[in-house]
Amino acid sequence: MQLEGKTAIVTGAASGFGEGIARAFASEGAHVMVADIDGDGAKAIAQDFGGIAFEVDVSNGASVQALADHAFETFDHLDILVNNAGITHLPQALEDVTEEDFDRVLAVNAKSVYLTARSLVPHFKDRGAGAILNVASTAGISPRPRLNWYNASKGWMITATKAMAVELAPHGVRVNAINPVAGETPLLKSFMGEDTPETRAKFLSTIPLGRFSTPKDMGAAATFLCSDAASMITGVALEVDGGRCI
DSSP: OTTTTOEEEEETTTSHHHHHHHHHHHHTTOEEEEEESOHHHHHHHHHHHTOEEEEOOTTOHHHHHHHHHHHHHHHSSOOEEEEOOOOOOOSOOGGGSOHHHHHHHHIIIIIHHHHHHHHHHHHHHHHTOEEEEEEOOGGGTSOOTTOHHHHHHHHHHHHHHHHHHHHHGGGTEEEEEEEEOSBSSTTHHHHHSSOOHHHHHHHHTTOTTOSOBOHHHHHHHHHHHHSGGGTTOOSOEEEESTTTTO
């Protein structure tokens, strides 16, 4: 029960890594708000473990503020924020990505971190405590070809994590990131372009441990980094990647 009594928001928690993190937090005693643009999906996941569901567009400031307001009304205070919601564009030459796709990737993967910080960091500062976890990617430090602007958005998130960590440390707020390798999530097909045995084999050949990551892997890493056991850890971007970045 590493998170017993803690309160947490996990964005993008209706599926994939976010779902794995939300379930892990709940199993470790946390009260979890499952936040996702898929409101019905969020409700289904939250009902499984007695959590709270909230439909949110993390790229929209008013929607994020509504999420924060609901969290404060529901929990009274917040201990943990996980910025997990993320999207990608399809693999293609960097000059062929449309402006619309570029704007969408940066809005969901980067702007959202700013928006949640704007709405929630003042609360953490007032309490003199809090843990923020950003779900970045191995793509942010070891980019794959043709996922150019997705790579860049995750590199931004890693730098933002370190910048936030050094600024918020005097206020008692820790900020870390995890860097997953490609996993069994709804985004996997988008990363690969097509889901075939050949494409999977090519991806797996770059991961020394020989398997994709799982939501449970991310849940375990996130639980540790957001727990009191990691009270001396901030500004870290932990690779949860089976050796991909070696």
